[in-house]
Amino acid sequence: xxxxxxxxxxxxLQEGESSSLNCSYTVSxxxxxxxxxxxxxxxxxxxxxLYSAGEEKEKERLKATLTKKExxxxxxxxxxxxxxxxxxxxxxxYKYIFGTGTRLKVLA
Amino acid sequence: SAVISQKPSRxxxxxxxxxxxxxxxxxxxxxxxxxxxxxGQSLTLIATANQGSEATYESGFVIDKxxxxxxxxxxxxxxxxxxxxxxxxxxxxxxxxxxxxxTDTQYFGPGTRLTVL
Numbered sequence: 001x002x003x004x005x006x007x008x009x010x011x012x013l014q015e016g017e018s019s020s021l022n023c024s025y026t027v028s029x030x031x032x033x034x035x036x037x038x039x040x041x042x043x044x045x046x047x048x049x050l051y052s053a054g055e056e057k058e059k060e061r062l063k064a065t066l067t068k069k070e071x072x073x074x075x076x077x078x079x080x081x082x083x084x085x086x087x088x089x090x091x092x093x094y095k096y097i098f099g100t101g102t103r104l105k106v107l108a
Numbered sequence: 109s110a111v112i113s114q115k116p117s118r119x120x121x122x123x124x125x126x127x128x129x130x131x132x133x134x135x136x137x138x139x140x141x142x143x144x145x146x147x148g149q150s151l152t153l154i155a156t157a158n159q160g161s162e163a164t165y166e167s168g169f170v171i172d173k174x175x176x177x178x179x180x181x182x183x184x185x186x187x188x189x190x191x192x193x194x195x196x197x198x199x200x201x202x203x204x205x206x207x208x209x210x211t212d213t214q215y216f217g218p219g220t221r222l223t224v225l
Contacts, residue, residue, distance in 0.1 A: 034213060041219070043114075043200050043202075049213050089151075098150040
């Protein structure tokens with residue numbers, strides 16, 4: 001069965017304290033892995049698409065990587081404005097599957 | 109990316125009533141998607157709306173409860189019918205850009221926050 005699991009569920013960091021969020025997946029025929037940021041009460045905002053193992057994408061303090069079984073979203077020197085829920089999604093042969101997200105809180 | 113708007117942004121409704129949510133995209137797209145996000149949970153696909161054909165519903169969702177219209181390539185509506193408190197959620201529309209190839213990225217609207225009393 002296709003599945004996406006994100007960990008941790010919640011993460012509190014001090015400003016400047018780098019960390020990584022994990023997205024583990026099982027999917028038949030991976031066509032793409034997507035990272036989104038979601039602020040409370042708003043729709044998900046697209047961050048990255050990764051297509052194949054070994055691929056990396058960067059945007060400001062965020063860097064996404066992909067292996068055959070998981071993806072990491074690395075946050076370097078986070079700021080309070082990085083506080084949000086980060087969602088991972090995979091597109092398999094038949095459908096798009098979302099994880100439940102990691103709620104990130106960055107403290108000043 | 110696409111600019112996607114939804115109306116209303118939020119509403120509080122009484123049980124047994126219906127609410128229609130509108131989704132407008134600033135470019136023509138083949139497929140539009142409707143999702144539900146219940147409190148503290150991830151996104152669940154309700155249905156896929158194709159212009160000129162009936163919507164395709166996911167398991168657990170039926171047309172009588174969630175009728176969808178797709179009158180043109182930039183607009184869709186989702187109606188939540190005969191509402192109960194369990195329907196309280198954020199409802200999101202999304203689109204793939206371009207020709208909706210298998211690896212196109214989905215872009216989401218701002219969401220409609222529905223509370224049913």
